[in-house]
Amino acid sequence: MAGMEQVEVVVAHHECATLRVGDVFLKIDSDQARTGVEVAAMALAPIPTPRVLWRKPPVLALAALPGAALGRLGEPSAASPAAWAAAGAAVRKLHDAPLPPWPGRGPDEIRARLDGECEWLLANDVIPRDLVTHNRRIAETALRPWTPVFAHGDLQVAHVFIVGDEITGVIDWTEAGPGDALFDLAILTLGHEEHLDEVVAGYGADVDRDVIRAWWSLRSLQAIRWLAEHGFDPAAPGCEIDVLKARM
Known part of the structure; x- marks a missing residue:
């Protein structure tokens, strides 16, 4: 029909789907508790987030952010060093905000899930055993007590939008x-x-880089099964399996 906006499928799997229609994103999620967390977190966050247009379960409509993603996993980022530093500064602003009023996951819960994922990787011979065991040892460094902050929890580079050197959301x-x-x-x-280095400079605080590297290993080990089961390729160049290999 003439004048209708084109519908773009941004992501779709059996748990949720995101569609783009013009300047509106429609998020359809089978788990409305997840959507509730998203809406509440965006309302509390002290950094730019998409504007909620309306919510009619299971659909959440969000306004598109200006600009483009800071980068994509598996691809070189065209963003400037200043943009990466601005991302670090935005993360620091979020972490300095009051904690949201719902519980987070602690080291013991994360360790139990990680052990289950490693067992699955080994049982199904998905990647070489030494790649799993070496990165599992590295991952243990991340599983220490920490002081909780207001964390995004899934701060992939593709989730940060920029215009020039500025974070738009x-x-x-x-x-x-x-x-x-x-x-x-x-x-x-x-x-x-x-x-x-650019992100840490923008963040403006001393950080333990060994812990960050440990989280790289942990996240990659945890993600492989989910990605494979939802139609994504963790073995694509620069993605999760390459991240694990880089730690060897």
């Missing part, structure tokens, strides 16, 4: 909650290790 807040500050920094730089 951060999307996908379904995993937000009290968490480890270094986890957010690790997910932001996963597969983009060359930008870690």
